[in-house]
Amino acid sequence: MVTDIDPSIMRLQDGPLSPESMFKNTKTIGPFNLGPKQTRLMEGWSISRKTSLAYAVNATARNGVWFQSLRYKYVNNEWTTASMVERCDMVLFEEIAEKYPRDDEGNPIWTP
Numbered sequence: 572m573v574t575d576i577d578p579s580i581m582r583l584q585d586g587p588l589s590p591e592s593m594f595k596n597t598k599t600i601g602p603f604n605l606g607p608k609q610t611r612l613m614e615g616w617s618i619s620r621k622t623s624l625a626y627a628v629n630a631t632a633r634n635g636v637w638f639q640s641l642r643y644k645y646v647n648n649e650w651t652t653a654s655m656v657e658r659c660d661m662v663l664f665e666e667i668a669e670k671y672p673r674d675d676e677g678n679p680i681w682t683p
Contacts, residue, residue: 577601578630583683621645625683637663640681644672653679 582596628639635658642653651671656664672680 574604574633575602576605576630576632578628581627581629583625583627623683642671642679642681642683644680646670646672653681655681 577599578601579597579599581593584592584596622645624641624643626641628641630637630639637656637658639654639656644651644653647670649670651668653667653671654665655662667679674680
C-alpha cells in the first residue's frame, strides 16, 4: 500500500505554457491511500474530441517523489496509450501499447 499520496496532474497542451495555463490545467488531489490493484477516480475534467491527450503527474508519498507521463493517441479508430513512471531520472515502470506512434528509431513519441 502507498500511503499519503499527494499528486498534482497537469493536462499538457500544444503551444507554450504560461503561468495562467499551468494553473488552469492542473488539478491537485489528495492526500489519500492506495492499496494494490486500486484506482482513484478524478472528477472535473471533460475529455474533448481530440486525437491526443497528454498528462504529467507529479506525486509525493511516504516512499518518495515520482513523475508519471501519460499519453493517449487516437490511431486507426482506436485509442493507444503510453505510460512511464520515473524517480530521480530512473525509469521505474514503462508500458507502451503496440500500436502507439513511434519515431523512425522505434521510440515512443512522448510530445503532446
